Amino acid sequence: MKNNIVVFGAGGHAKAVIDTVERHGQYRIAGLLDSYKAAGTDVYGYRILGSEQYLADHREEIDGVIVAIGDNWARAGIVARITSHCPDIPFVTAVHPGAWIARGAVLGQGTVLMAGAVVNSDTVIGEHCVLYPNASVDHDSRTGDYVTLAPGATTGGNVTIGDFSVLSLGANAIHSVRIGEHTVIGAGATVLSDIGGYAVAYGTPAVVVRSRAAGERYL
Ligand SMILES: CC(C)(COP(=O)(O)OP(=O)(O)OC[C@H]1O[C@@H](n2cnc3c(N)ncnc32)[C@H](O)[C@@H]1OP(=O)(O)O)[C@@H](O)C(=O)NCCC(=O)NCCS
CATH class of the missing domain: 3.40.50.20 (Rossmann fold)
Structure with a gap:
């Protein structure tokens, strides 16, 4: 190779x-x-x-x-x-040496961990996700595919984030909450309870402010 x-x-x-x-x-x-x-x-x-x-x-x-x-x-x-x-081309992962992958953690193909990102014990990150600088997903959590954690976004343990969802700049999700697919959690939000799919939510505590279609721009 x-x-x-x-x-x-x-x-x-x-x-x-x-x-x-x-x-x-x-x-x-x-x-x-x-x-x-x-x-x-x-x-x-x-x-x-x-x-x-x-x-x-x-x-x-x-x-x-x-x-x-x-x-x-x-x-x-x-x-x-x-x-x-090109059906047989492998998608590679990229992990900054300043990122941390704990024991039992798994990264899907195509995923990027930037400087300071942490994937803690037994957490599974899906395919083609991006963890920006200082994003952190704590133990026993699971993200779907095509998920983004923006700079400084963090979760507690046992959190689930669905496919295509975004935890924006500095947003936090406390332990054990579930965030659905295609949902955008706005910058600085604090997710204290489950947020469904296809939604935009922000604030502390985070509340759903509107619905959102798959593919709708958020950047
Ligand atoms: C949530 C978000 C996607 C925008 O949602 P939106 O529904 O399009 O919001 P708008 O920009 O139209 O703003 C609507 C209102 O919500 C407020 N608002 C927007 N985002 C907010 C947030 N994160 N927290 C609190 N209030 C927010 C706006 O100030 C505005 O208030 P107003 O009506 O009193 O003026 C966006 O604000 C956000 O947080 N983006 C994340 C950006 C980011 O992290 N980028 C890096 C990714 S790697």
């Missing part, structure tokens, strides 16, 4: 993922893929090689890919496009 990977994405979020991959030290970034920026452009010291078709055309040279798109729904769309072009 040569450990040559490509990073899909070339925006601000991609810079943070690139830094995480570089510091992780497990992979060599062969270049970037992007749907909008032209092939041949240099971004953050790496060449844009093309889009998802590049993977299909150069499959034997590339050992893995990581999708560096911040929006959960958009990230899932790119993962689906990559998989349809």
Whole structure:
């Protein structure tokens, strides 16, 4: 295994993922893929090689890919496009050396842990999730796939967060609460009791302020 990977994405979020991959030290970034920026452009010291078709055309040279798109729904769309072009390509995880993965914790493929992120004992983080700097998920918790914990977002133990949901900047969820899928918990909120799916909730204590459709923008 040569450990040559490509990073899909070339925006601000991609810079943070690139830094995480570089510091992780497990992979060599062969270049970037992007749907909008032209092939041949240099971004953050790496060449844009093309889009998802590049993977299909150069499959034997590339050992893995990581999708560096911040929006959960958009990230899932790119993962689906990559998989349809290149069904056997592995999605790699990136873990900053300043992150902590406790005993028994599991990370799904494609997930990124940035500096200071903590996944505590026996917690399961799904696929293609992002834990930004200093985000923390305490023991025996479980997130679905395509979940974001923004910088400084934390949970207590035994918390469940559904697919595509977001715990925004500095938001906290106390032990044992359940947050449904496609839900956005606003910045600075304190979740004290269960919040259902397809909702926007914020405040202390967090309350649902409106419903939300899958894929609705939140950034
Ligand atoms: C919750 C959120 C998604 C916006 O929801 P929204 O329903 O679109 O809210 P709006 O921006 O239209 O604001 C509506 C009202 O709610 C208030 N409000 C919005 N977010 C709030 C929050 N997190 N806490 C308290 N009040 C909030 C606004 O001040 C506004 O109040 P007003 O009507 O008195 O003026 C957004 O405010 C938020 O918290 N985003 C998280 C950003 C983040 O963490 N980004 C990093 C991700 S990596």
